[in-house]
Amino acid sequence: MQPAYKLIYNKLFEYYGPQSWWPAETPFEMMIGSILVQNTNWRNVDKALIKLAPYFEPAIIDYLPIEDLAQLIRSSGFYNIKAKRIKAFMEWFRKYDYNVERIKNMDKIELRKELLSIHGIGQETADVMLVYAFEKPVFVVDAYARRIFYRIGHDMPASYDSFRKLLEKELPNKLTLYNEFHALLVEHAKQYCRSKPICENCPLLDICDRRRE
Structure with missing residues (x-):
């Protein structure tokens, strides 16, 4: 059984593929x-x-x-x-x-x-x-991450750093993973897990509690 957070990452990566983020020339x-x-x-x-x-x-x-x-x-x-x-x-x-x-x-x-x-x-x-920019493995806690993790069924810590450290404790210390995870969560929040979610065909539906804010 994969750790819960890595499972989310793997499902999103399999569905969306590499995101090549951040959108900038330099x-x-x-x-x-x-x-x-x-x-x-x-x-x-x-x-x-x-x-x-x-x-x-x-x-x-x-x-x-x-x-x-x-x-x-x-x-x-x-x-x-x-x-x-x-x-x-x-x-x-x-x-x-x-x-x-x-x-x-x-x-x-x-x-x-x-x-x-x-x-x-x-x-x-x-x-x-x-x-x-500086190629340090850190989990970015944004509004999209909070929304997705809550809806799936994870009661994440309220404080930014507690949320971040919990994920970093569970995930491999790999820059590419943190880079992609943030970008994948952003993409998923835009495509399916919107403020008004589109649950049909969602790649996370089978592991989601479908909780609403």
């Missing part, structure tokens, strides 16, 4: 996208990323006036707040000479602490960066 674009997607949908982020494309070098974004940056990301919503968050992130990134490879060599726990110390970088955003 780690830097990925990190900026993870800030822009806070409290909005990816369509709005995509519009902002298109506007940012001519400026997509770390030093250029870093020294771009905050008022100009805010206007470029207007489509992402809360654009003044997100511009401040991007600027705070860039201040931290500058300390490492904008060098992603250098940051990858850091200890995962220490790096996570640093990311969480940046204004506007919460647990979910930090963990998304850890997985997709």
Whole structure:
């Protein structure tokens, strides 16, 4: 019998296949996208990323006036707040000479602490960066994960870190698994496990308690 969480992963992977996530050309674009997607949908982020494309070098974004940056990301919503968050992130990134490879060599726990110390970088955003930019195996707890696990029948811890640590304790310590698991849960939440679920033909139906929020 497979562990419950690995069974969920295997069923989703068999159904959807590899997701090739995060949708970005570079780690830097990925990190900026993870800030822009806070409290909005990816369509709005995509519009902002298109506007940012001519400026997509770390030093250029870093020294771009905050008022100009805010206007470029207007489509992402809360654009003044997100511009401040991007600027705070860039201040931290500058300390490492904008060098992603250098940051990858850091200890995962220490790096996570640093990311969480940046204004506007919460647990979910930090963990998304850890997985997709800095290649650290971390389980990303987002609203989709909470919804799916609850409906299946798992009473997960209320706190973010308790939820995350429970999954990380049970799952193999493999980056590709954490990368794919997050992406697969997002895809499944969009396809079947929506706010109003579509249970017919759902690949998890045979293991789901079909609980509703």
